[in-house]
Amino acid sequence: MSNLAENIIPDQEPKIVIRNIGRTFHIKKSPAGPHDFVALQEISLEVQKGEFVALVGPSGCGKSTLLDILAGLAKPNSGAVFIDGKQVTGPALDRGIVLQGYALFPWRTVRQNVEFGLEIKKVAKGERREISTRFIDLVGLKGFEDRFPHELSGGMKQRVAIARALAYDPEVLLMDEPFAAVDAQTRETLQDELLRIWEETRKTIIFVTHSIEEAVFLADRVAVLTANPGTVREIVPIDLPRPRQNSDIRSSPEFGWTRHKIWELLQNQPPADHRAGEQRPVADAISPSAAL
Amino acid sequence: MNTKDIIIRRIILLAIVLLAWETLPRLGVINPLFIPPLSGVITALRELAGNGEMATHAAISLQRAALGFAAGAVLGLPLGLVLGGWFPRLQTALEPLMELFAQANPLILFHVIILFLGIGEAAKTFIIGWLCLWPVTFATITGVRTADPTLLKAARSLGLGRAGLFVRVTLPAAAPSIVTGLRLAAGYAFIMLIAAEMMGASSGLGWLVIQAQESYHITRIFAGAFVITLLAITADWLLKLLGGRFLSRVESGADDYVRMQGSAGKI
Numbered sequence: 001m002s003n004l005a006e007n008i009i010p011d012q013e014p015k016i017v018i019r020n021i022g023r024t025f026h027i028k029k030s031p032a033g034p035h036d037f038v039a040l041q042e043i044s045l046e047v048q049k050g051e052f053v054a055l056v057g058p059s060g061c062g063k064s065t066l067l068d069i070l071a072g073l074a075k076p077n078s079g080a081v082f083i084d085g086k087q088v089t090g091p092a093l094d095r096g097i098v099l100q101g102y103a104l105f106p107w108r109t110v111r112q113n114v115e116f117g118l119e120i121k122k123v124a125k126g127e128r129r130e131i132s133t134r135f136i137d138l139v140g141l142k143g144f145e146d147r148f149p150h151e152l153s154g155g156m157k158q159r160v161a162i163a164r165a166l167a168y169d170p171e172v173l174l175m176d177e178p179f180a181a182v183d184a185q186t187r188e189t190l191q192d193e194l195l196r197i198w199e200e201t202r203k204t205i206i207f208v209t210h211s212i213e214e215a216v217f218l219a220d221r222v223a224v225l226t227a228n229p230g231t232v233r234e235i236v237p238i239d240l241p242r243p244r245q246n247s248d249i250r251s252s253p254e255f256g257w258t259r260h261k262i263w264e265l266l267q268n269q270p271p272a273d274h275r276a277g278e279q280r281p282v283a284d285a286i287s288p289s290a291a292l
Numbered sequence: 293m294n295t296k297d298i299i300i301r302r303i304i305l306l307a308i309v310l311l312a313w314e315t316l317p318r319l320g321v322i323n324p325l326f327i328p329p330l331s332g333v334i335t336a337l338r339e340l341a342g343n344g345e346m347a348t349h350a351a352i353s354l355q356r357a358a359l360g361f362a363a364g365a366v367l368g369l370p371l372g373l374v375l376g377g378w379f380p381r382l383q384t385a386l387e388p389l390m391e392l393f394a395q396a397n398p399l400i401l402f403h404v405i406i407l408f409l410g411i412g413e414a415a416k417t418f419i420i421g422w423l424c425l426w427p428v429t430f431a432t433i434t435g436v437r438t439a440d441p442t443l444l445k446a447a448r449s450l451g452l453g454r455a456g457l458f459v460r461v462t463l464p465a466a467a468p469s470i471v472t473g474l475r476l477a478a479g480y481a482f483i484m485l486i487a488a489e490m491m492g493a494s495s496g497l498g499w500l501v502i503q504a505q506e507s508y509h510i511t512r513i514f515a516g517a518f519v520i521t522l523l524a525i526t527a528d529w530l531l532k533l534l535g536g537r538f539l540s541r542v543e544s545g546a547d548d549y550v551r552m553q554g555s556a557g558k559i
Contacts, residue, residue: 071449072449072451073445073448073449090451091448091449091450091451092451093450093451095449096449097445097446097449099442099445099446101442102442103440103442103443103445103446105443105461105464105465106465107464107465107467116447116450116460117450120450120451120452120456161446168450
């Protein structure tokens with residue numbers, strides 16, 4: 001079994017260090033009166049260069065908040081994020097982000113969307129065109145350069161969003177449930193494509209999802225998060241052979257076993273001292289498809 | 293149903309209405325003194341066009357409408373951008389007051405304005421500008437405020453600053469709404485123009501219509517109304533053309549729908 005995590009020199013400096021992240025929201029209006037909601041508590045995680053890490057957990061476990069903090073779009077109340085040893089203080093072009101809602105600019109063509117980050121980076125026009133052509137090719141949208149987003153299907157829009165995030169050459173790709181809004185078949189195709197793109201570009205990817213199956217299929221390691229408060233329950237290494245794309249790996253016993261293990265982790269409650277009062281099975285909060 | 297069919301149907305319907313206009317007064321179904329037949333209106337139009345009267349009055353009217361519209365747009369756009377984009381709290385506080393200004397009856401207001409500015413061009417420009425100001429301002433605020441937050445988030449993740457976000461994301465996202473506001477304002481401009489010219493002017497299409505009414509030239513009333521409508525439709529069409537740049541690119545645009553229906557019919 002070849003696994004990327006094994007190829008990494010153990011004492012190498014991690015690409016991303018997440019240290020003791022805490023994030024609390026003050027809720028002013030609620031039936032229970034004003035109170036503090038702990039979205040994230042003592043989150044720590046290290047990600048190696050070129051690694052694919054998935055964050056999986058029920059809704060409300062703070063996984064999207066964590067991604068926003070990694071992107072520099074939100075600030076933690078405590079703890080810090082370091083990329084290449086430098087603390088993250090705000091958004092920057094060293095990280096690319098892909099959101100669930102595509103977030104394509106409707107007034108821009110596919111090419112203009114892909115070139116958006118390059119314009120901000122002040123890349124010259126000729127070079128921009130060359131780069132956008134390359135990444136539109138990479139995501140398989142050759143011939144659609146001059147289409148507008150409303151002329152594309154959901155799967156195609158997400159390909160454009162991926163090309164846009166990759167075009168300005170960030171080292172880290174942050175993906176927030178990017179395939180949640182597309183149908184099951186398109187979703188599997190996009191997962192295959194993402195793995196191919198990842199292997200071609202060698203980006204470090206942090207991928208948020210609520211689908212256990214998706215996390216197991218894609219990632220080198222899966223960080224299992226639980227809610228109330230959002231904490232890392234366990235980090236599960238995925239020892240499945242690569243390349244996994246265009247293979248029948250989903251029906252292998254190892255795949256099923258790993259998926260089941262994560263499902264159990266999400267179902268079994270963490271120790272009681274962490275969650276006084278609110279005894280809610282975490283699996284209930286996960287979409288039914290995730291537990292399939 | 294393809295585009296060609298739609299156009300044919302529209303032409304047929306229009307022809308039926310015009311034919312009824314011509315024949316019903318002639319047959320005496322409608323009193324021709326109140327609604328003269330189409331041919332009579334055309335004769336009056338040719339007469340007014342021939343002696344240059346129509347062109348003179350249309351030109352002065354158009355100038356008034358354009359001036360008022362321009363004033364409203366030039367003030368309303370930045371006002372909407374600043375209030376919607378930079379001072380949302382001030383905007384919320386000002387909203388009832390702005391609503392009041394927008395709803396205040398302009399015909400009554402016009403008499404107050406005349407007290408200050410006299411009965412000349414300034415008062416007319418002011419009242420038309422005033423009426424155009426609000427739809428432009430409100431539409432701009434709405435456009436800025438309803439800019440898709442995920443677009444802003446995606447752009448912000450690239451490290452784009454406040455000014456950059458505004459120019460590259462908020463403004464283009466608000467453009468369709470702004471164009472709608474401008475089209476509304478243009479419509480208001482023509483309505484107010486005629487009212488203002490009827491209340492106090494010695495030239496313009498509104499004055500022409502009032503004159504015709506007082507001298508029982510009913511065909512001239514219709515001729516005046518025809519030219520006013522033509523100008524208003526042309527103005528709207530021009531703004532639509534300008535806005536088409538943005539509007540056609542927005543999801544589920546009406547024009548796209550027509551085109552899609554057209555191509556689906558051909559397959």
